Amino acid sequence: QVQLVQSGAEVKKPGASVKVSCKASGYTFTNNFMHWVRQAPGQGLEWMGIINPSGGSTSYAQKVQGRVTMTRDTSTSTVYMELSSLRSDDTAVYYCAREGLRIKAGTFDIWGQGTMVTVSS
Amino acid sequence: EIVLTQSPGTLSLSPGQRATLSCRASQSVTNSYLAWYQQKPGQAPRLLICGASTRATGIPDRFSGSGSGTDFTLTISRLEPEDFAVYSCQQYGSSPYTFGQGTKLEIK
Numbered sequence: 173q174v175q176l177v178q179s180g181a182e183v184k185k186p187g188a189s190v191k192v193s194c195k196a197s198g199y200t201f202t203n204n205f206m207h208w209v210r211q212a213p214g215q216g217l218e219w220m221g222i223i224n225p226s227g228g229s230t231s232y233a234q235k236v237q238g239r240v241t242m243t244r245d246t247s248t249s250t251v252y253m254e255l256s257s258l259r260s261d262d263t264a265v266y267y268c269a270r271e272g273l274r275i276k277a278g279t280f281d282i283w284g285q286g287t288m289v290t291v292s293s
Numbered sequence: 294e295i296v297l298t299q300s301p302g303t304l305s306l307s308p309g310q311r312a313t314l315s316c317r318a319s320q321s322v323t324n325s326y327l328a329w330y331q332q333k334p335g336q337a338p339r340l341l342i343c344g345a346s347t348r349a350t351g352i353p354d355r356f357s358g359s360g361s362g363t364d365f366t367l368t369i370s371r372l373e374p375e376d377f378a379v380y381s382c383q384q385y386g387s388s389p390y391t392f393g394q395g396t397k398l399e400i401k
Contacts, residue, residue, distance in 0.1 A: 207390075216394040217330075217338065217381055233389050267337055276343050278385030279328040283337035 174198035176284035189256040194268030201249035202226040205271040210264040297393035312369040316382035323386030
């Protein structure tokens with residue numbers, strides 16, 4: 173079945189970096205864009221950026237631009253999100269989410285299980 | 294960027310009742326590119342509706358979406374126990390994609 177499996181929870185100190193992975197299976201990896209969305213505790217969803225697994229091109233939200241890097245490894249069908257210069261307000265659950273095709277283009281039809289990133293001194 | 298405002302923040306209803314959730318955009322959403330998601334505690338969101346009114350695969354027909362421009366509505370015709378969750382809207386007509394803050398649907 174189609175699924176996205178993310179890496180486990182992380183605890184980081186302020187100023188450090190974190191790299192979260194998202195392994196796709198059950199579909200052709202390069203057919204769908206992949207996004208990263210985060211959710212701070214008790215808050216709404218926040219779009220962070222998009223990567224095209226086919227060519228590797230990316231686009232990031234202005235709020236995290238300069239601190240976020242999204243990459244992919246087509247040999248393992250895995251996308252990565254690295255966030256640097258971590259601050260306490262980066263504490264959140266980070267989700268990878270597959271963009272749908274055709275009528276669902278622009279929406280997120282498959283989600284990873286989420287990765288909790290805690291930033292604390 | 295387009296700001297989405299959902300109301301009410303919390304909606305308390307009983308199973309069998311009808312739920313009406315609102316999502317208002319700060320500017321017109323291109324081509325009604327508006328989606329709705331359901332999220333239960335500890336789980337990832339699930340896509341319910343795309344294009345303002347098209348149900349995603351496997352979504353029961355008690356869920357319906359409507360609206361255009363800046364005003365959108367998600368309606369659940371007869372609430373089932375499993376429908377109590379948080380519902381979020383998302384616009385994908387303009388970059389950056391944005392989400393509403395969510396409406397919590399709780400059992401009365």
